[in-house]
Amino acid sequence: MSRLDSFIRRLEAQRRMLDWAAAESAGRPGLVLELGLGNGRTYDHLREILPGRDIHVFERDVSPNPHSMPPAGRLVIGDMAETLPAFALRHGRGAALIHVDVTTGVPERDRVLFAWLPEHVAGLAAPDALVLSGWDLDHPALTPVALPEGVPAGRYYAYRRVG
Numbered sequence: 230m231s232r233l234d235s236f237i238r239r240l241e242a243q244r245r246m247l248d249w250a251a252a253e254s255a256g257r258p259g260l261v262l263e264l265g266l267g268n269g270r271t272y273d274h275l276r277e278i279l280p281g282r283d284i285h286v287f288e289r290d291v292s293p294n295p296h297s298m299p300p301a302g303r304l305v306i307g308d309m310a311e312t313l314p315a316f317a318l319r320h321g322r323g324a325a326l327i328h329v330d331v332t333t334g335v336p337e338r339d340r341v342l343f344a345w346l347p348e349h350v351a352g353l354a355a356p357d358a359l360v361l362s363g364w365d366l367d368h369p370a371l372t373p374v375a376l377p378e379g380v381p382a383g384r385y386y387a388y389r390r391v392g
């Protein structure tokens with residue numbers, strides 16, 4: 230499969246995952262966290278499908294499409310290795326939905342480069358929170374859950390925070 234095909238499939242899976250997560254999160258109070266603003270595409274989709282939800286976005290190098298800039302007070306700028314634990318001190322385990330879109334595009338590299346991330350994600354997730362990620366997160370408090378129909382295993386990952 231060409232990298233273009235692979236990229237398109239990843240984006241299709243991402244949209245399916247976000248739509249599914251929005252439906253799953255309806256009626257569950259809590260923050261929505263977007264880890265990795267980038268161009269702002271998935272943030273833009275999240276705010277469209279989750280109107281009225283409090284969405285906080287984390288990014289080190291802020292340069293999204295101007296139409297996808299989060300409002301003041303909802304963008305946390307800096308290295309997530311530092312901003313996530315600081316956010317947890319203020320908000321505790323207050324997130325109902327966390328989308329991890331921090332990736333180099335190479336899952337094997339991500340697991341090493343972002344080995345510190347699953348602990349911070351688990352530390353922000355409310356009991357039963359849904360966590361989505363483009364690569365597999367290894368943490369004892371994050372239990373894998375079945376993917377929505379149409380998303381092949383290994384293309385995206387979903388977890389629930391236990392306890």
Ligand SMILES: C[S@@+](CC[C@H](N)C(=O)[O-])C[C@H]1O[C@@H](n2cnc3c(N)ncnc32)[C@H](O)[C@@H]1O
Nearest residue numbers: 265266267268269270271288289308309330331
């Ligand atoms: C794949 S992009 C996000 C794409 C975005 N969700 C979209 O749909 O346009 C990953 C983003 O994570 C950011 N990032 C990577 N490591 C980071 C870190 N340690 N702290 C903060 N941001 C980081 C990068 O700057 C990049 O913009």
